[in-house]
Amino acid sequence: MAPRDKRLSSTPLEILFFLNGWYYATYFLLELLIFLYKGLLLPYPTANLVLDVVMLLLYLGIEVIRLFFGTKGNLCQRKMPLGISVALTFPSAMMASYYLLLQTYVLRLEAIMNSILLFFCGSELLLEMLTLATFSSMDRI
């Protein structure tokens, strides 16, 4: 553990987690409405629709856990929760790229919103790596 008086938590990372949480909430609501729109207007096979909606719920779970552990790990200066958050970044980015490229119908709106999510994932991964490095380098001293 790092000494108590040293603050090693990364402020940019915390800002990113905070904004990502709000952005994800908006994204989730919007995506549900988009599925409603696509289900009503386009010839959407039921199996595909169910698959996409279930994947979206799974994505919600992954993202909530990732952001929760990320914030806790960053603020409490613990490596383990931050490591879990780093590990969960990859499935989260996979899900974003699924909705960007592989789902049945990709709207332009979805393409842009998923690219923003991928951008969030990338910058958070970078900052998490840097913060993890800071935490572990302070442990040895």
Add this chain to the structure above:
Amino acid sequence: MGRISGLVPSRFLTLLAHLVIVITLFWSRESNIQACLPLKFTPEEYEKQDNQLVAALCLTLGLFAVELAGFLSGVSMFNSTQSLLSIAAHCSASVALSFFIFERWECTTYWYIFAFCSAFPAVTETALFIAVFGLKKKPF
């Protein structure tokens, strides 16, 4: 602080909503350009209007960069006046631009939306930048 903290995410989300609509406009600008041309137009005329609209959209993206930089660097993140101004401007920009796309407004109307809803908050943001970094004022 509790009242301000609600402004921070709402400002970010309205900024992103405006950004998303502007990027969508890059893809679907043909009908707007046709709306401000006569019924029979030459490819040169189309090219001229297209270049103007693309220039306006690129300028908008540049102003977004200014405003997001100010927001994320903390210059104006907790400044409630700038936040409210920015929320109002970008919210009205999002509504106006969705009308712009759906109702196929003439492409010249974009400049008005640009001036009031994109340039105006960016100018106040630049003023804050100067106040914070040039005059060493406290950011909030």
